[in-house]
Amino acid sequence: MEISQQCINYFNRRSLLKGAAGLAATAGLGMVGGASAAAADAKRVAKKGNINHSIVHWCFSEYWNVEETAKIAKAMGCKSIELVPPEDWPTLKKLGLTCAISPSHLFVQGMNNPKYQDACIEMIKERIDQAADAGVPTVITFTGYAADTGKWADGGIPDLASIDLDKAKKIDPEEGIKNCVAGFKKVIGHAEKKKVTLSLEMLNTREDTHPMKGHPGYQGDHVDYCMEIINQVGSSRFGLLFDLYHVQIMDGDIIRRIRQLGEAINHVHTAGNPGRGELDNTQEINFTPCMKALTEIGYKGYVGHEFIPTRDPLAGLTEAVITCDV
Numbered sequence: 001m002e003i004s005q006q007c008i009n010y011f012n013r014r015s016l017l018k019g020a021a022g023l024a025a026t027a028g029l030g031m032v033g034g035a036s037a038a039a040a041d042a043k044r045v046a047k048k049g050n051i052n053h054s055i056v057h058w059c060f061s062e063y064w065n066v067e068e069t070a071k072i073a074k075a076m077g078c079k080s081i082e083l084v085p086p087e088d089w090p091t092l093k094k095l096g097l098t099c100a101i102s103p104s105h106l107f108v109q110g111m112n113n114p115k116y117q118d119a120c121i122e123m124i125k126e127r128i129d130q131a132a133d134a135g136v137p138t139v140i141t142f143t144g145y146a147a148d149t150g151k152w153a154d155g156g157i158p159d160l161a162s163i164d165l166d167k168a169k170k171i172d173p174e175e176g177i178k179n180c181v182a183g184f185k186k187v188i189g190h191a192e193k194k195k196v197t198l199s200l201e202m203l204n205t206r207e208d209t210h211p212m213k214g215h216p217g218y219q220g221d222h223v224d225y226c227m228e229i230i231n232q233v234g235s236s237r238f239g240l241l242f243d244l245y246h247v248q249i250m251d252g253d254i255i256r257r258i259r260q261l262g263e264a265i266n267h268v269h270t271a272g273n274p275g276r277g278e279l280d281n282t283q284e285i286n287f288t289p290c291m292k293a294l295t296e297i298g299y300k301g302y303v304g305h306e307f308i309p310t311r312d313p314l315a316g317l318t319e320a321v322i323t324c325d326v
Helices: 003-010 020-027 034-041 066-076 086-094 114-134 173-185 188-194 223-233 244-250 254-264 287-296 313-324
Strands: 052-056 080-082 138-141 197-201 238-243 265-270 302-305
Touching: 034 066, 034 313, 052 066, 052 313, 066 080, 066 086, 066 313, 080 086, 080 302, 086 114, 114 138, 114 173, 114 188, 138 265, 173 188, 173 223, 188 197, 197 223, 197 265, 223 238, 223 254, 238 244, 238 254, 244 254, 244 265, 254 265, 254 287, 265 287, 287 313, 302 313
Parallel strands: 052 080, 052 302, 138 197, 197 238, 238 265, 265 302
Antiparallel strands: none
């Protein structure tokens, strides 16, 4: 199997969230009535048009396949299903949706390590070409881990369980910036030519209880660090993926940061903190004023809902869209 496809498969929730099955059974999530019932029950809740809502499919892939998720999104008034591979994009187009942001290489082995740059660049260029052909606006990218995880693994997915990140050779933060800038400068011209945007995601390194709630060892774990890379590359086609969940954990002060960053933000993700769960009253982020701040800076990109369901996924998704539809 080609590298890019294995990377995409890594986003499948079944392979990422092995501990969720027991939780789902406890919460009764397996009894929501199936995807067809969920699509039938979905109500149009994205009504105001100021926020372009998107659904991050890996969070819901245990419950709905891409086409089922797309039908639910369409019924709710969402415009995108994101982080799905190019072979799924025609399905979205058929239903009048897009893929707001395309997957590429993974967050573990990224541009900060010259050992992995050629593979990352090759994959990003391939995604840029595919995105340009399909009208997909953005491709995701990452700094990579500060610790060297070894040779480029099959499919770009190193076995982190077998690696002692504390003892692995480290990339100095300044060296990581230098390497990232050099790597992104090799690919940003292609993105500009194809009119596709790259979005560098900042991830938290504090949460260590779950493989998709936090990423101990990731180098780009602060907004300012990622922005230093973005500013040095200096292209309007290269910006920040502002994930409110990760930003809250590492930096906080979300609304001030939104206003300061302005047009540097080119994609947004949501999830409740702590726990990366629903956008409800059990978590600490006040999403409605955060969304209002985005509209105030003129943000026209997508807001991808990327929470891990702990109860009825349709109910949680409906709540997220209502909360953010300012």
